[in-house]
Amino acid sequence: MGRNAENLNQPTISAEHLRLLEKLCNAVAVSGNEGEVRHLVMEQIKPYVHTMQIDALGNLLVYQREERSKPLTVMIAAHMDEVGFMLTSEEDKEEGIFRFELVGGIDPHHLAGKTVQAGKGRHKGVIGCKAIHLTTPEERRSSLSIEGLRVDFGGGGRAKVGDWGTFTTPFQKIGGSVRAKALDNRLGVAIAMELLKYEYPELNLVVAFTVQEEVGLRGAKVAAYALNPDIAVVLDCTPAYDLPLQVEDSFYPLENERYNTRLGRGAAIYLSDRATISDPRLVAHFVRTAEEHQIPYQFRQAGGGSTDAGTIHLQRAGIPTLSISVPGRYLHTSASLARISDWESTLRLVYFALQTLPVDILQSDR
Amino acid sequence: MNTYSLSILLRRLTAPPGLSGYEDSIAQEVEALWKPLVDQVSRNRLGSVIGFRSGRGAAPRPRLMLVAHQDSIGLMVSGIQEGFLRLTEIGGVDHRILPGQLVQIHGKRTLSAVVVQPPPFLLPPEAQGGSVPLPYLWADTGLEESEVRRWVRVGDPVSFARNYLELGSDLVCSPSLDNRASLCALTLCLQELCSRQPVWDVWAVSSTQEEETLGGAVTSGFQIRPDIAVVIDVTHASGPSTPSHKTYPLGRGVTLGWGPTVHPKLYETFKDLAEKLEIPYKMEPMPRYSGTDADRLQTVAEGIPTMVISIPLRYMHTPVEIVSKKDIQRAARLITEFAATIEIGFMDKLRWEETPKT
Numbered sequence: 001m002g003r004n005a006e007n008l009n010q011p012t013i014s015a016e017h018l019r020l021l022e023k024l025c026n027a028v029a030v031s032g033n034e035g036e037v038r039h040l041v042m043e044q045i046k047p048y049v050h051t052m053q054i055d056a057l058g059n060l061l062v063y064q065r066e067e068r069s070k071p072l073t074v075m076i077a078a079h080m081d082e083v084g085f086m087l088t089s090e091e092d093k094e095e096g097i098f099r100f101e102l103v104g105g106i107d108p109h110h111l112a113g114k115t116v117q118a119g120k121g122r123h124k125g126v127i128g129c130k131a132i133h134l135t136t137p138e139e140r141r142s143s144l145s146i147e148g149l150r151v152d153f154g155g156g157g158r159a160k161v162g163d164w165g166t167f168t169t170p171f172q173k174i175g176g177s178v179r180a181k182a183l184d185n186r187l188g189v190a191i192a193m194e195l196l197k198y199e200y201p202e203l204n205l206v207v208a209f210t211v212q213e214e215v216g217l218r219g220a221k222v223a224a225y226a227l228n229p230d231i232a233v234v235l236d237c238t239p240a241y242d243l244p245l246q247v248e249d250s251f252y253p254l255e256n257e258r259y260n261t262r263l264g265r266g267a268a269i270y271l272s273d274r275a276t277i278s279d280p281r282l283v284a285h286f287v288r289t290a291e292e293h294q295i296p297y298q299f300r301q302a303g304g305g306s307t308d309a310g311t312i313h314l315q316r317a318g319i320p321t322l323s324i325s326v327p328g329r330y331l332h333t334s335a336s337l338a339r340i341s342d343w344e345s346t347l348r349l350v351y352f353a354l355q356t357l358p359v360d361i362l363q364s365d366r
Numbered sequence: 367m368n369t370y371s372l373s374i375l376l377r378r379l380t381a382p383p384g385l386s387g388y389e390d391s392i393a394q395e396v397e398a399l400w401k402p403l404v405d406q407v408s409r410n411r412l413g414s415v416i417g418f419r420s421g422r423g424a425a426p427r428p429r430l431m432l433v434a435h436q437d438s439i440g441l442m443v444s445g446i447q448e449g450f451l452r453l454t455e456i457g458g459v460d461h462r463i464l465p466g467q468l469v470q471i472h473g474k475r476t477l478s479a480v481v482v483q484p485p486p487f488l489l490p491p492e493a494q495g496g497s498v499p500l501p502y503l504w505a506d507t508g509l510e511e512s513e514v515r516r517w518v519r520v521g522d523p524v525s526f527a528r529n530y531l532e533l534g535s536d537l538v539c540s541p542s543l544d545n546r547a548s549l550c551a552l553t554l555c556l557q558e559l560c561s562r563q564p565v566w567d568v569w570a571v572s573s574t575q576e577e578e579t580l581g582g583a584v585t586s587g588f589q590i591r592p593d594i595a596v597v598i599d600v601t602h603a604s605g606p607s608t609p610s611h612k613t614y615p616l617g618r619g620v621t622l623g624w625g626p627t628v629h630p631k632l633y634e635t636f637k638d639l640a641e642k643l644e645i646p647y648k649m650e651p652m653p654r655y656s657g658t659d660a661d662r663l664q665t666v667a668e669g670i671p672t673m674v675i676s677i678p679l680r681y682m683h684t685p686v687e688i689v690s691k692k693d694i695q696r697a698a699r700l701i702t703e704f705a706a707t708i709e710i711g712f713m714d715k716l717r718w719e720e721t722p723k724t
Contacts, residue, residue: 095616096534097606109483109497113463113684115529115539124531126539130607131682132460133657143497144462150606152680154688155617156534169468174478177508243482244448246502247490258487329506334466335480337508 011194011351013344018178020044021190021343022171025180028117030084030164031103031215034058037080037186041193041209048196059223060209064196071359073204075229075319076195076350077220077308078188079213079236082181083332084166087118087151087159096125096153101146103164104214108146110333116151118165125153125165167334176340177263183338184331185213188235191326191347198351202359213308217275220308224315230362231282231320233350234309237338238268238300238325258301261327263339266296267346270323273303275310279320280366286322289353296345300325320362324350368402369557372550372691375399376530376538379546379553383470383525385440385456386577389413392436396549396572403556404570410589414582415572417556423565423710430705431569431592431670432555433583433659434548434599435576438541439683441505441524443471449511450504451479453524457577461500463684468527469505473518478527479505526685536617536690543687545576547677547694548598554698555705562706566593576659583659587666593713594632596673596704597660598697600689601650603678614678617690619646620697623674627656627664631716632673636704643703645696650676671716675700 029037038060042052051063060080083104091097102108112129127149132140153159171180180186192207206227210219213236224232242262245255261268269286270278290297300323313321326346328338358364370378378399384392396415400407404417415436421427439457446452451471453464465483470476482504486494493502505524507514526541533539540546549572556570569590574582576599587595601621604613614621622636640647655661656674664672677697680688 091606107465107483109462110466113467113681113686115531115686124533126531126533126681126686126688128605128681128686128688129460129463129684130605131602131684132458133682134602134608134612135460140460140462141496141499148607152533152605152688154533154537154539156537167466172478174508175510175513179478179480179508241485241488243484243488243504244450245488246484246493247488256488258485330466330480330482335468337480337506 011347013340013347017190018173021178021186024186024189025171025182028166029080029082030166031081031212033164034080034211037189038209041189045193045196055222055226057219057222058211059219061223061226062196062207064205068204070202070204072202072231072357073206073229074354075224075227075232076192076205076207077210077223077232077234077312078192079185079210079219079308080189081211081214082166083214084164087161087163087165090161091150094155096155098151098159100151104332106332109143111149112144114334115168116165117168118151118159119163121158123153123159124168125151125159128152169335177337178340179335179337181334181336183328183336184237187237187326187338187343191235191350194347195351200354203354203357210308217306217308217311221311221315224312224319228316229319232309232312234307234312234321234323235350236307236323236325237328237331238305239331240327240329260301261298263327263329264341265298266342267349268298268300268325268327270300270325271302273305275306276313276321276323278322281361281364282320282322285357285361286324286349286353289356290349293348293352295349297349372554372694375550375553376546379549380530380540380542381528383440383472384436384438385523385525386437386575388523389437389574393572396436399553400556400570403560410586412581412585413574414586416586417570419559419568421566421568422563427565427567428593428710428713429569429590430566430708431571431587431590431595432552432701432705433571433573433595433597433663434552435545435582435659436549436572437575437577439577440526441469443518443520443522443524445520446514446518449514450506451518453500453503453505455500456523458683460683461503462497464500464503467685469524470527471505471507471518471522471524473522475517477507477517479507482506529685533688536692537688538691539686539688541685541687543689544600544679544682547600547679547689548697551598551677551694551698551701555702558702559705564705565710566708568705573659580659580662584662584666587663587670591667592670595663595670596675596701597658597663598675598701599658600679600682601676602682603680605680614648616678616680616688617692619648620693620700621648621650621676621678623652623656623676624649625652625656627652627660627672628674629671629716632671636673636700639704640700643699645700
């Protein structure tokens with residue numbers, strides 16, 4: 001059953017967790033079509049939880065125990081969906097060529113020249129690009145727009161209009177890193193799954209594996225209403241823009257000051273983003289926890305972007321919420337990259353913070 | 367002797383990266399495949415693989431040279447900064463297909479990496495507002511800087527990650543199908559010729575460095591001094607947003623080149639042969655040059671009558687090049703029949719109308 005506190009006292013990332021993440025990342029779950037990941041999650045967490053429900057939008061709502069007997073109810077949220085596309089029109093039936101539209105924030109620069117998969121049968125196709133020989137230098141200076149791109153199933157596919165699709169990049173472990181599609185947010189999902197294996201003396205744990213985050217934080221909104229927690233912690237994956245600066249003009253800064261987060265620097269604690277100001281009491285508690293347990297952490301730079309916290313904290317009469325993310329490079333592209341050490345730091349930080357969450361935290365000063 | 371199916375050959379021939387100038391991997395594969403099929407296999411001084419098969423005619427026999435280039439386009443490491451790699455191109459690559467592309471860095475170890483387009487705020491103004499040019503992209507191996515320095519050096523070749531995919535019953539998608547599709551046709555031809563009795567000597571050439579200098583074909587041509595050269599390469603297939611007047615449909619046959627590069631009598635011979643064999647073909651007008659090995663091959667030494675046969679290919683010079691297996695089969699059959707049936711006195715037919723009779 002895995003509830004043996006001695007075995008599980010120190011959460012770590014093992015080979016087994018890597019295998020689970022591989023399955024989660026290779027699964028296809030574009031916003032609105034999260035079934036594959038939901039199925040995987042349910043299969044895995046079943047032994048550790050009391051109740052699993054699937055709500056009207058497709059969220060998986062999990063109650064770790066039957067009773068809410070403890071003083072605080074904490075909701076963990078992790079979105080299951082990933083960015084991708086939908087086939088919207090069949091342009092050439094014989095050739096199997098489709099127009100498509102993006103689902104979620106994919107930068108169209110990352111589409112051309114990739115293998116993709118669409119539909120329940122995972123039909124393979126490609127997004128091609130006219131040969132360089134047939135282009136002009138002016139053409140190449142401008143970006144490829146989605147208007148000019150097509151998914152090409154080579155005449156043999158059984159894909160159809162309405163099918164969801166995404167990239168085919170296989171999961172790979174590279175040294176201390178993992179590279180895959182959809183690390184945003186299968187890393188968060190994997191952490192939420194792991195947290196369910198542990199006992200928390202002072203709190204009732206409820207978990208929402210949410211849908212449709214990438215198209216506007218929709219699932220989290222209704223999940224928070226239904227679960228009605230005192231506190232919410234959102235687990236997500238946040239961009240690391242920690243690349244070298246390529247501007248040498250003295251007018252510009254001399255180093256990259258807008259990295260958002262950096263790989264290898266630990267769990268990313270949110271202070272504020274476009275949609276949420278994190279509850280300062282929760283921030284303080286998580287920072288204190290990280291320092292006490294010597295868990296690497298960093299602050300995600302304040303700025304744009306948002307997580308499920310954006311809709312959760314505004315539910316009912318308000319839910320104090322904090323987002324914690326694993327930093328990842330190249331999110332929303334065919335191949336994102338994260339460090340296993342950051343994944344582990346995030347898992348450990350949330351675990352210890354929940355273990356030691358003061359029951360009167362919401363009565364303390366901000 | 368094993369004969370291999372088209373699909374197996376194509377899988378084997380697309381697996382090695384073999385970037386122009388760094389072609390050992392593909393050259394070795396070609397040597398292995400050709401060894402049982404010809405009398406002699408050798409590698410010439412620039413790296414082309416040459417297979418020789420003696421004809422049945424009386425010596426001195428005329429020589430037929432069949433050429434398909436073995437090299438592939440790709441990239442090269444041009445700098446290393448904070449563990450990120452700078453890239454430059456080998457052959458022509460449209461930088462717009464690079465962001466998010468998986469590549470292999472062929473350093474002291476082969477490392478997998480992803481090509482990265484940095485966010486605009488990390489780029490100088492001249493690299494913003496459109497597609498980001500290759501000099502501003504990075505490759506990220508996911509390894510720490512010290513590891514990267516250990517395995518990678520400036521100058522290491524970088525190939526697209528191998529990804530062979532069958533689409534439906536007839537189409538195949540892979541990097542490097544330009545020009546491994548033609549090498550596959552040439553290999554099928556050599557397999558088939560084993561049971562035929564050509565009177566001419568056949569010299570098969572897997573030529574090097576076509577994508578950069580056409581250097582393999584021109585040097586092999588000088589070495590072999592063929593009476594006739596036939597170049598097999600790929601041409602543009604129609605697809606999304608391609609101009610219809612410069613492209614040919616996939617799976618509907620090969621193209622026969624027509625223009626200054628091609629000897630008109632050779633064109634006629636191949637056209638007649640294709641019609642006789644009921645092999646679908648289209649004339650491909652090449653008004654100035656062919657863009658293949660033929661352009662330099664025809665001017666080797668005192669000049670070589672040259673023919674160009676092409677297999678339509680969609681999305682050329684991307685990692686998702688697509689060809690039709692039927693078209694490869696057709697190209698193979700056409701050159702096989704030509705080689706197997708060419709008469710000992712064929713060169714006498716290759717006369718210009720104005721050539722004085724002797």
